[in-house]
Amino acid sequence: MAAVAEQTTVIGLRPAVAGRNPWALAWRRLRRNRVALAALGVFLLIVLLSLAAPLYAHDIAHDGNVLSPNLNGTTLVNGKVTAVMQQGGGVLKLGEAPIGPTLDVRHYFLGADGIGRDVAALLLYGGRASLQIGVTSAVLCCVVATLIALIAGFFGGLIDTILSRVMDIVWAFPAYLLAICLATVLLTKSTGIQIAFLHVRAASLWTPTVIIGLIYVPYVYRPVRGQVLSVVNKEFVEAAIAQGASNVRLIFSEILPNVVSTVIVLLPLMIATTILTEAALSFLSVGVQPPNVSWGTIINNGQQLLYTRPWVSIAPGIMIVLTVLSLNVLGDGVRDALDPRAKLRVG
Amino acid sequence: MQRIGSKKSKLSGKTRLGSLVVLTIAALTAAACGGSASPSSSSSSAATGHPGGVFTILANSAFGVADPAQNYTLEEWQLLIDTHDGLVTFAKQGGIAGTKIVPDLATSIPAPTNGGKTYVFHIRKGIKFSNGEVLKPSDFVTTFKRQFTVPGPTSFYSGIVGASSCNTKGCDLSQGVIANNSASTLTINLTAPDPEIMDQLSLPFAMAVPGSTSLKLTGNNVPPGTGPYMWKSYNPNTEAVLVRNPYFHVWSAAAQPKGYPNEIIEKYGLQVSDEVTQVENGQADEVFDGDQIPSDQLTTLNSAQYANQVHVNTLTADWYMALNTSHAPFNNKLARQAINYAANRAAYVKIAGGSSLAVPACQILPPNFPSYKPYCPYTTGAQTVWSAPDLTKAKQLVQQSGTAGDKVVVDSTNDQVGTALAEQMVSDLNAIGYQASTQLLTASNQYPYVQNSANSATWGVAWSAWYQDYPAPSDFLNVLLGCTSIHKNSDASPNIAEFCDPAIEKLINQAESAEATNPSKAASLWTQVDHMDTQQAPWVDLYNPKQIDVLAKSVHGYQWNPQWYILIDQMWLSS
Numbered sequence: 001m002a003a004v005a006e007q008t009t010v011i012g013l014r015p016a017v018a019g020r021n022p023w024a025l026a027w028r029r030l031r032r033n034r035v036a037l038a039a040l041g042v043f044l045l046i047v048l049l050s051l052a053a054p055l056y057a058h059d060i061a062h063d064g065n066v067l068s069p070n071l072n073g074t075t076l077v078n079g080k081v082t083a084v085m086q087q088g089g090g091v092l093k094l095g096e097a098p099i100g101p102t103l104d105v106r107h108y109f110l111g112a113d114g115i116g117r118d119v120a121a122l123l124l125y126g127g128r129a130s131l132q133i134g135v136t137s138a139v140l141c142c143v144v145a146t147l148i149a150l151i152a153g154f155f156g157g158l159i160d161t162i163l164s165r166v167m168d169i170v171w172a173f174p175a176y177l178l179a180i181c182l183a184t185v186l187l188t189k190s191t192g193i194q195i196a197f198l199h200v201r202a203a204s205l206w207t208p209t210v211i212i213g214l215i216y217v218p219y220v221y222r223p224v225r226g227q228v229l230s231v232v233n234k235e236f237v238e239a240a241i242a243q244g245a246s247n248v249r250l251i252f253s254e255i256l257p258n259v260v261s262t263v264i265v266l267l268p269l270m271i272a273t274t275i276l277t278e279a280a281l282s283f284l285s286v287g288v289q290p291p292n293v294s295w296g297t298i299i300n301n302g303q304q305l306l307y308t309r310p311w312v313s314i315a316p317g318i319m320i321v322l323t324v325l326s327l328n329v330l331g332d333g334v335r336d337a338l339d340p341r342a343k344l345r346v347g
Numbered sequence: 348m349q350r351i352g353s354k355k356s357k358l359s360g361k362t363r364l365g366s367l368v369v370l371t372i373a374a375l376t377a378a379a380c381g382g383s384a385s386p387s388s389s390s391s392s393a394a395t396g397h398p399g400g401v402f403t404i405l406a407n408s409a410f411g412v413a414d415p416a417q418n419y420t421l422e423e424w425q426l427l428i429d430t431h432d433g434l435v436t437f438a439k440q441g442g443i444a445g446t447k448i449v450p451d452l453a454t455s456i457p458a459p460t461n462g463g464k465t466y467v468f469h470i471r472k473g474i475k476f477s478n479g480e481v482l483k484p485s486d487f488v489t490t491f492k493r494q495f496t497v498p499g500p501t502s503f504y505s506g507i508v509g510a511s512s513c514n515t516k517g518c519d520l521s522q523g524v525i526a527n528n529s530a531s532t533l534t535i536n537l538t539a540p541d542p543e544i545m546d547q548l549s550l551p552f553a554m555a556v557p558g559s560t561s562l563k564l565t566g567n568n569v570p571p572g573t574g575p576y577m578w579k580s581y582n583p584n585t586e587a588v589l590v591r592n593p594y595f596h597v598w599s600a601a602a603q604p605k606g607y608p609n610e611i612i613e614k615y616g617l618q619v620s621d622e623v624t625q626v627e628n629g630q631a632d633e634v635f636d637g638d639q640i641p642s643d644q645l646t647t648l649n650s651a652q653y654a655n656q657v658h659v660n661t662l663t664a665d666w667y668m669a670l671n672t673s674h675a676p677f678n679n680k681l682a683r684q685a686i687n688y689a690a691n692r693a694a695y696v697k698i699a700g701g702s703s704l705a706v707p708a709c710q711i712l713p714p715n716f717p718s719y720k721p722y723c724p725y726t727t728g729a730q731t732v733w734s735a736p737d738l739t740k741a742k743q744l745v746q747q748s749g750t751a752g753d754k755v756v757v758d759s760t761n762d763q764v765g766t767a768l769a770e771q772m773v774s775d776l777n778a779i780g781y782q783a784s785t786q787l788l789t790a791s792n793q794y795p796y797v798q799n800s801a802n803s804a805t806w807g808v809a810w811s812a813w814y815q816d817y818p819a820p821s822d823f824l825n826v827l828l829g830c831t832s833i834h835k836n837s838d839a840s841p842n843i844a845e846f847c848d849p850a851i852e853k854l855i856n857q858a859e860s861a862e863a864t865n866p867s868k869a870a871s872l873w874t875q876v877d878h879m880d881t882q883q884a885p886w887v888d889l890y891n892p893k894q895i896d897v898l899a900k901s902v903h904g905y906q907w908n909p910q911w912y913i914l915i916d917q918m919w920l921s922s
Contacts, residue, residue: 065774068770068773068774068777069694069767069770069771069774071691071693071694071697071698071771072691072693072694072697085697087701087702087703088645088646088649088701088703089646089649090649090650090651090654091649091651091654092648092649092654092657092659092703093649093701093702093703094645094646094648094649094657094659094700094701094703094704094895095642095643095645095646095648095649095700095701095703095704096642096697096698096700096701097642097643097646114642114763114767115698115767115770115771184788184789187786187787187788201784202784202786203784203785203786285761285762285766285787286761289784289785289786289787290766290769290770290773290785290787291770291773291774291784291785300763301763301766303641303763304641304642304643304763305641305642305643306641306643307620307641307643307644307647308643308646309643
């Protein structure tokens with residue numbers, strides 16, 4: 001914090017700005033970036049819609065659970081009772097086609113998927129899972145990576161070498177391949193995963209969350225460690241050492257505040273990345289497991305319906321695009337706001 | 348018998364042997380199969396056909412290693428029956444006539460001697476392999492040795508004298524398969540009578556290859572055969588090409604008639620949806636019938652313009668959920684019966700593509716199968732045909748069993764259909780008071796995983812499917828639910844439910860013994876076994892599937908054989 005304040009005083013063009021809290025400065029810059037604010041608005045809207053899933057599902061739930069198959073169910077279309085799954089016509093009557101979009105919010109607004117579930121409800125519940133996994137795994141990734149980077153950068157020497165090589169090894173694996181391998185192994189453990197006192201069921205959302213969070217640790221570790229190395233020999237750190245500060249205090253009170261902006265810049269970008277990864281894994285059936293749904297699983301379910309019911313796949317695809325786009329734009333805005341070089345743009 | 352995505356397994360006598368690894372997803376609907384043809388499965392007279400042209404089949408993927416001693420897929424078998432012959436074979440005809448075993452390279456089907464343990468075949472003369480070599484009885488010695496020296500499902504012939512000491516390093520069948528070239532006879536000695544030996548000899552594994560063929564795996568080089576076609580090339584990444592065998596002549600029209608196309612090409616690598624489009628457009632002649640057509644493309648096939656190009660046939664196969672009888676809650680008979688009452692089979696049928704593509708089932712034996720008599724205790728209404736789930740009865744049984752609230756893991760494949768079946772089963776289980784979840788694995792992993800007892804603590808319900816090897820009740824009742832089909836800690840243990848009932852096992856033994864001496868009594872016993880198994884409920888039988896063949900407009904002479912399915916070389920093309 002001391003370093004940031006010092007830089008602000010030296011670089012800042014207007015004395016009135018020089019003494020301000022750097023976070024307030026960043027927020028001020030972000031507020032002036034309308035594109036980033038619009039992206040934030042889109043993202044928050046998606047979050048709110050997903051949180052409101054039960055309100056929508058309340059009206060259309062069958063058997064009390066919108067995520068259960070509804071192959072023999074019926075719904076109302078233009079006031080008429082209609083089967084959710086409709087047998088093919090002609091002489092052969094091959095196939096069972098799910099009902100298409102009715103544009104009636106209470107009755108299969110976006111139609112049904114291959115097992116008779118309301119696509120709009122799945123979209124909202126899927127958003128919950130995708131966002132929960134994306135945000136949680138990104139936070140987990142950033143926290144773990146930052147801790148390791150602080151330790152490696154602060155202590156240096158052998159500790160730094162070992163930790164950095166471990167990160168290099170993890171990085172050497174293609175991220176998706178590593179995630180698929182881990183998921184395949186963990187999903188077959190019906191007993192779940194036991195980490196100390198924590199127990200995670202195999203089909204739990206925490207399984208993909210932990211996997212995705214861990215595979216991206218090296219991606220965050222590298223830039224944060226670089227930042228730690230650039231800070232660790234600064235005068236304010238030496239001053240703290242001279243005052244007898246412990247290692248823990250040096251790491252968390254002196255160094256961490258000066259690298260956290262890097263982590264904050266990376267966070268939205270990591271959320272976008274983890275959401276995409278979750279979608280990919282779920283599309284490949286090694287992410288979110290039934291009866292839970294995510295946008296990736298919905299796209300997967302819609303694969304076989306691309307000719308007749310393309311919305312089953314297109315709708316979650318649009319949601320993923322909007323979410324990732326908004327996070328990337330927001331991430332750029334946050335970076336601009338926190339980047340010291342951007343201070344020159346503050347009016 | 349085979350299940351989707353994996354190779355078949357077979358019980359021979361008392362020894363159940365290996366199922367192999369999946370070669371291709373296209374092997375989906377497994378090897379041999381039986382059933383009754385629907386009205387759409389025409390059986391056109393061969394007399395009206397005309398030879399010539401190139402018949403092109405499109406398949407999503409190839410069938411793996413082509414050596415006929417190893418390959419265990421319908422995809423290659425449909426071609427092998429056009430290039431090779433055995434001592435006997437299933438008649439190459441459509442409809443129920445195709446289940447009859449007729450002599451092929453043997454002049455007749457011999458009656459057993461030596462208490463049912465010895466068969467003496469007289470081999471036809473004047474038949475040549477596609478490389479010009481003359482067929483001799485001693486060629487069969489090599490053929491049978493290769494069943495053991497080439498890694499494969501040797502269990503089919505493990506009852507031959509000397510087979511027990513054979514392995515991939517060597518094989519001495521001098522007492523089990525005795526060739527007399529001068530007398531043109533081949534004697535097969537068995538260690539015990541086997542009433543199903545003719546069925547087993549009709550499979551492609553027992554088709555003759557030249558005596559000079561290596562006893563090692565020949566990889567993708569298929570040894571010469573005696574059929575109307577020969578293998579010109581096979582590349583799993585591109586195509587297989589069959590051309591006419593210049594040495595072929597018809598010796599038995601029932602066993603091996605002359606084929607119509609000059610050339611048969613099977614191309615690999617297209618998406619199934621593209622295969623259908625190309626065949627609809629006349630750019631190819633057939634969609635390989637093991638490829639699963641996407642559900643929304645099925646609806647396009649309902650168009651009247653394709654009415655003569657699409658054929659649907661009932662398979663003698665079961666799609667089922669095995670209940671783990673070695674662990675709670677399904678080590679309790681009442682719990683097993685409860686989920687059988689609760690299973691909404693109408694929903695499972697819809698997942699399979701609707702009532703045109705599947706029939707709800709309760710019992711082990713499929714319809715149109717020897718010893719089959721309709722029986723369905725797990726339904727409302729009359730107890731012969733399933734009509735609706737009985738949730739009241741199911742919940743009552745769950746309470747009586749004391750298993751309410753138990754956690755149940757449903758294991759299935761992670762493809763579209765496997766996932767949907769698992770989700771429906773979870774819904775059915777939750778509806779009667781269990782706490783169910785899914786465990787989805789890739790198709791190639793799931794089958795060996797659920798067979799291995801080392802994993803049995805990790806699941807309560809496991810999806811599986813079975814297609815007949817040949818039309819014999821033991822192929823379902825003994826192989827899938829006999830006590831001798833349980834092989835602890837083995838990936839080849841087809842009794843997935845680990846169900847073993849001493850009373851039923853006793854009846855199975857009686858039925859097998861009676862097959863040779865009193866077939867009608869045996870048939871009656873097998874029916875009894877089927878119904879007793881159904882009462883004990885080691886499975887939730889879901890449905891019996893049907894199969895779709897999609898052909899180009901220019902294709903004529905479609906015939907569907909219950910054992911081999913579509914008879915490729917018996918179709919001809921418009922000039």
